[in-house]
Amino acid sequence: MPFPEGFRDIIRDAEQDMSYNFNQIEKKWQEYWAKNQTFKAKNNSEKPKYYVLDMFPYPSGAGLHVGHPLGYIASDIYARFKRHKGFNVLHPQGYDSFGLPAEQYAIQTGQHPAITTEANIKRYREQLDQIGFSFDWSREVRTSEPNYYRWTQWIFIQLFESWYDFEADKARPITELEKIFAAEGNSGVNAACDEDVAEFTATEWNGSSSEEKQEQLLKYRLTYLAETEVNWCPQLGTVLANDEIVNGVSERGGYPVIRKKMTQWSMRISAYAERLLQGLDKIDWTESLKESQRNWIGKSVGALVEFNIQDSEFKIPVFTTRPDTIYGVTFMTLAPEHDLVQKITTPEHKAEVDAYIEATAKRSERDRMADVKTISGVFTGAYAEHPFTKEPVPIWIGDYVLAGYGTGAVMAVPCGDQRDYDFAKHFDLPIRNIFKDVDISEEAYSGKEGTVIANSDFLNDLEYKEALNKAILELEKIGQGRGKTNYRLRDAVFSRQRYWGEPFPAYYVNGLPQMIEKEHLPLRLPEVEKYLPTETGEPPLGNASVWAWDIEKNEVVENEKIDHKTVYPLELNTMPGWAGSSWYLFRYMDAGNETEFVSEEAQKYWENVDLYIGGSEHATGHLLYSRFWTKFLYDRGMLTVDEPFKKLINQGMILGTSAFVYRLEGENKFVSKNLSEAHNVQPIHVDVSLVNASDELDIEGFKNWRPEFSDAEFITEDGKYIVGREVEKMSKSKYNVVNPDDICEDYGADTLRMYEMFLGPLEQAKPWNTAGITGVHNFLKKLWKLYHKGENFEVSEEKASAESLKSLHKTIKKVAEDIENFSFNTSVSTFMICVNELTAQKCNSREVLEPLAILIAPYAPHIAEELWEKLGHDTSVATAEYPVFEEKYLVESTKEYPISFNGKMRFTLELPMDMSKEEIEKTVLANEKTQQQLNGREPKKVIVVPGKIVNIVG
RNA sequence: GCUCGGAUGGUGGAAUUGGUAGACACGUUGGACUUAAAAUCCAAUGACCAGCAACGGUCGUGCGGGUUCAAGUCCCGCUCCGAGUACCA
Incomplete structure (x- = not known):
């Protein structure tokens, strides 16, 4: 807090004199709510239902700062408002409690992550309770609890036992697929599957061994094992995401990272690409968020064209969005990793090609992407054949073609694509103009509408759209292509080489995965000595000595007992962070259920989340994965909805206001901000608690802050040391963290809640500045005074004046509208105006003050409860009916x-x-x-x- | 590069369908109360001009145009800032 020592006590002493004793009031009502379970939601009710959810937090060791509760306060106001409006509201909270920081801490200290997590949760709960949220804690979930993750494992098994049928356009049980295979083979099946699936007949299927069948089925399951190329860091013993790598070395530790193929569990989310895209149209999310998901899914419509290779049995399939430009093809480019490269390169080009492949392999994918300007590539010596002209088309390899997108090969049309154009110019390859009246001497022309094709045989004089369709038609005729829709969305890797995550309910029989039977779940995390990877490079679970599955006893047994007859090794990877968060919204509906992940009855009643509030950083991760799982569970008849979140709002970040002192270069002397320009100074972050509202530094406090400053000297302005200010992300290392506990202690939770809303629009990023909080605090004091004369509570039973009723009804109208529009900042202003007016009118009539207490209750629930009680009620204000707006009070003559x-x-x-x-x-x-x-x-x-x-x- | 936001006093921010720009707060200044401070209350507060004062005037919502009786708001063209995303064929 920006106050010197002892200051806080002065404030509090002063408060004692006033009758608005927020510390006492807030404690009283928080206890009341807990004791009476005021916010416990029933799973059946005459009232309409409403489900308000916050993105649940990861309980970090640092606790909450004032930025974290912003969204919770908004959703709490909304939830409380809906209760007043007569809804049966579900407003739960829980913890996303598997995760890296606890594991990292375990590696350093040996402390079990469960213990760290438990302690952090306790701290979170204390902080949350202090703010007065109306959560139904009886439904709390924790993703790291076996009782929760048994259902995460259960859903994983459901995915394993399902396949995606594009004909029915939904997921179906794998047993049905087996029946189809047995009856007619796989040629008639249009399913989401691996690319290397060979065709087989019913006879072949029926004749194959059970192991061979399992192997085939794995290629169709919605979660499957596959070789994936990953960023492997040997020193850290784990796979890193692209953003965890900086300049080819790991962000943490700076260790080298190599690209390595590993067998990993994957989720066949790509099967749902089209439905995930279409579903966006029926949910109420911000356009920018939907746009992020659309980009991520990355649908593009075009054609698959097959090029024959001269003097070779191989063919090169390419995906293109512009089959209309097929006559502009003058060369082809393959990704260096493309399987065919080795097979088609001619002996005289082999050395060059190998050298190029080696050079690109060393660069990480990120490097390659970052460096777009350098054009590189080599000729393979091989030629493809143009499907129509039969002219030879030289085949090059180049790293501007990505192995992971489309087929990893492109038909290069330099006149129509800038990358192809640049490549052609660089290597002096021909450029053929196939656009009528278009100049391509300077750059490629990528326009579509209105473009007329030329120099293209049967496509001549056709307009873009016609040419496109005609080209596909002709390709189909000669059997060298067809229309195709491509998605950027890739299947999601689901394995992590970590300890602190859900264990896979899987064991291996002859290298093939088998699921543990559902009734034996949860498969609990084993104890390990060390949380690091094993010496042989196995994930941390490789350290467990009791981690084998006995199929007769159906329990986990010692590894020594593995005999591959009745005891088999268990999976060593764990699930990623998004596993538990992909379905938690449904668990809240029926959190204690021991026999199902959610009962049909509870899910039917609550359906899905009506309002979801959280940060935009989850736009393409959590929010896409939970949509995927919801659709899957819907397909399999386990849910009645296929979207998890009807409406979604992103709250903006609350930024910190950092403070700086200016140290003279090389000295332990500090110069006040406005004098600093004349000197050569170095700005240093100083803890914001050492600075008051007027930006003056507490010099003594600063000297005591850190030993190296104990004998610091200061150049002041009029005896004051003024700090510099800058708005930055709130973080410990910037010493700009403001703690909600301190605010609650100094001003009360009601003030904190209202001030967070008052700062500005919910969705906007905004800096925190504690100085402004007195405005809101004063408002609450003025509100309190309306109901009091001196120390005593006093309201009159007389009729209120027309003026006062007008003030009240103006407020009812505006505040209710604002809440519906999530414009919480303006409703705080409205309350201020109302209280200012009523104060000026000397209004103390019950007719006005009673409804006012209800109006304010969602925002400042503690003071509202206290006033409500003083007004003579013996039930919580939380269940009082919202005042009804009446136009007649507003009519003006x-x-x-x-x-x-x-x-x-x-x-x-x-x-x-x-x-x-x-x-x-x-x-x-x-x-x-x-x-x-x-x-x-x-x-x-x-x-x-x-x-x-x-x-x-x- | 692309996509999506945004730009209003010293500060955070208001302003339904175009209709009194700056609500509400913070801060600042002055005053009351006080031995003093805190707290509380009152007044002033976009910039500039004029004046003893009252009444005034000019300019003002990132920049340049336009539509309109009227533009922060609508249209066209820019500048800057933020977020996301990126060799996607």
């Missing part, structure tokens, strides 16, 4: 008309509301001030908008 001249407002004139247009014009023109303004000029035109404005032109 007169209007203060702004009278403007040439659009500029000069004065106002009070006129009756029912005055006609003509009369208004007459009265205004007759007015002395009007004549003064006109100064003898004749008005050219008079605009009168009744109830709004008068404008005189002239």
Whole structure:
């Protein structure tokens, strides 16, 4: 806090004198709510349901800072508002409690992650309780609890036992696929599967061994094992995501990273690409968020074209969005990793090609992407054959073609694609212009609409769209292509080489995965000595000595017992962070259920989340994966909805206001901000708690802050040391963290809640500045005073004045509208205006003050409860009915008309509301001030908008 | 590069369908109360000009145009900032 030592006590002493004792009131009501389970939701009710959810937090060791509760406060206001409006509200909270920091801490200290996590959760809960949220804690979930993750494992098994049928356009049980294979083989099956699936007949299928069948089925399952190329860091013993690698070395530790093929579990999310895309149209999310998901899914419609290779049995399939430009093809480019490269390269080019492949392999994918300007590539010596002209097309390899997208090969049309154009220019390859009346001497032409094709045989004079369709048709005729839709969305790797995550419910029989039977779940995390990878490079679970599955006892047994007859090794990887968070919304509906992940009854009642609030950083991760799992569970009849979140709002980040002191270069001397420009200084972050609201540094506090500053000297301005300020992300290392506990202690939770809302629009990023909080705090004190005379509670039973009723109803209307529009900042202003007006009116009538207490309750629930109780109620204000807005109190008989001249407002004139247009014009023109303004000029035109404005032109 | 946001006083931010720009707060200044401070209350507060004062005037919502009786708001063209994403064929 930006206050010197002892300051806080002074504030509190002063508060004791006042009757608004927020510390006492808030504690009282928090206990009341907990004791009476005020916010416990019932799974059946006469009332309509409403489900308000926050993205649950990862309980980190640092605790909450004031930025974290922002979204929770907003959702809490909404949840409380909905309760007043007569809804049965589900508003739960829990913890995403598997994760890296606890594991990292375990590696360093040996402390079991479960213990760290438990302690962190306890701290989180204390902090959350202090803010007065209306969570139904009886439904709390923790992803790291066996009772929770047994269902995560169960869903994994469901995915394993399913395949995706594109004909029915949904997931189906794998047993049905087996039946199809047995009856008719796989040629008639249109399923999401691996690319290397060979065709087989029913006879072949029935004749194959059970192991061979399992192997085939794995290629169809919605979760499957596959060789994936990953960024492997041997020193860290784990796979790294692209953003964990900087300049080819690991971000953490700076160790080398290599690209390595590993067998990993993957999720066949690509099967759902089209439905994930289409589903966006029926949910109420921000356009930017939907756009992120659309980009991520990356649908592109085009064609698959097959090029024959001269003197070779191989063919090169390419994906293109512009089959209309097929006559512009002058060469082809393959990704260096492309399987065919080795097979088609001619002996005289082999050395060059190998050298190029080796050079590109050393560069990480990220390096390759970052460096777009350097053009590189080599010729393979091989030629493909143009499907129509049969002309030879040289085949090159180049790293601008990505192995992971499309087929890893492109037909290069330099006249129509800038990358192909640059490549052609660089290597002096021919460029063939196939666009009518288009100049391509400087750059490629990528326009579509209105483009007419030329030099293209049967496509000549056709317009883009016609040419495109015609080209596909002709390709189909010669059997060398077809229309195809391609998606950027890749299957998601689901294995992590970590300890602190859900174990896979899988063991291996002859290298083939088998699922543990559902009734034996959960498969609990084993104890390990060390949380690091094993010496042989196995994941941390490789350290466990009791980690084998006995299929007779159906339990985990010692590794020594592995005999591959009844005891088999268990999977050593764990699931990624997004496993538990992909379905938690459904668990809240029925958190204690021991026999199902959620009962049909509970899910049918609550359906899905009506309002979801959380950060935008989850746009393409969590929010895509949970949509995928929801659709899957829906397909398999386990849910009645196929979207998890109807409406979603991203809260903006609350930024910190860092403070800086300026140290003279090489000295332990600090110069005040406004004098610092004259010196050569180095800015140093200083803890914001050492600075007051006027940016003055507590010099003594600063000296005590860190030993190296104990004998620091200062160059001050008028005896004050002024710090510099800068808005940055709130973080410990920047010493700008403000803790909600301190705010609650100094000003109360109600003040914190309202101030967080008052800062600005919910979705916008905004800096925190504790200095402004007094405005909101004063408001609550003024509110309190309305209900009190001196120390004593006192409201009058007399009829309220028309004026006061007008103030009240104006507020009811505006606040209710604001909440529905999630414009919480403006409703705080509205409350301030209302209380200012009522104070001026000396209103203390129950008729007004009672509804006002309900109006304020979602925002400042503690003070509202206290006032409500004092008003004589013996039930919580949380269940009181929301006041009904009545237009009649707002009806005005007169209007203060702004009278403007040439659009500029000069004065106002009070006129009756029912005055006609003509009369208004007459009265205004007759007015002395009007004549003064006109100064003898004749008005050219008079605009009168009744109830709004008068404008005189002239 | 592309996509999506945004730009309003010293600060955070208001402004339904175009209709009194700057609500509400913070901060600042002055005053009351006090031995003093805190707290509380009152007043002023976009910039500039004029004046003893009252009444005024000019300019003002990132920049340049436009539509309109009237533009922060609508249209066209820019500048800057933020976020996401990227050799996607």
